[in-house]
């Protein structure tokens with residue numbers, strides 16, 4: 119199915135759930151750092167085709183050459199996933215529109231008032247909004263405060279005329295990984311998934327849990 123503006127919410131949910139189950143959903147990971155690159159590797163290992171987005175051309179080139187720069191990622195795993203076509207990377211934000219699932223893992227450094235600086239999340243959300251299409255799941259994995267998806271991201275995404283929970287899906291699933299921890303890794307660290315509507319929650323939980 120090619121989702122369009124006339125596709126109903128239950129049809130969009132069923133289509134995305136089927137793609138997640140079959141691992142044919144195209145997964146975009148925005149921010150290829152300590153969180154994003156191991157996440158991309160884990161999803162690639164279970165059969166998803168993952169496209170990593172980063173504003174750093176250096177990081178993108180390294181990934182495309184199968185050259186690892188994150189301690190928690192095994193060099194040979196990344197090489198095999200890149201040469202097998204499971205992981206690619208790009209700086210081309212126009213390709214965000216091709217993705218079925220978009221995972222955001224950009225920095226949220228603390229400001230001098232000790233609040234997370236949301237400028238990177240806001241910048242990425244504006245890039246997504248320019249290419250947003252019906253049926254996409256956007257899952258925020260960066261560390262931030264409750265309300266970031268509803269109060270900051272949703273208005274930017276809905277400025278397109280598309281509605282969260284109806285036309286596209288929006289969720290928060292904060293990354294809890296502890297880089298360098300040999301026992302608890304991206305693969306076996308339990309995650310929490312939240313969304314403000316049932317449809318978004320359903321697809322986000324299915325994506326996070328695939329494969330269970």
Ligand SMILES: NC(=O)c1ccc[n+]([C@@H]2O[C@H](COP(=O)([O-])OP(=O)(O)OC[C@H]3O[C@@H](n4cnc5c(N)ncnc54)[C@H](O)[C@@H]3O)[C@@H](O)[C@H]2O)c1
Pocket residue numbers: 148149150151152153154171172173174177223224225226238241242259260261262293294295296297
């Ligand atoms: N590293 C950790 O221990 C850890 C653990 C749990 C959660 N987190 C959270 O995960 C998030 C990511 O942290 P990290 O440590 O992976 O950061 P990082 O600095 O290692 O990587 C972030 C990546 O995002 C890219 N980026 C920044 N702005 C971008 C933009 N506008 N478009 C595309 N790419 C962009 C950067 O080039 C970089 O490659 C943060 O919110 C952090 O708090 C980090």
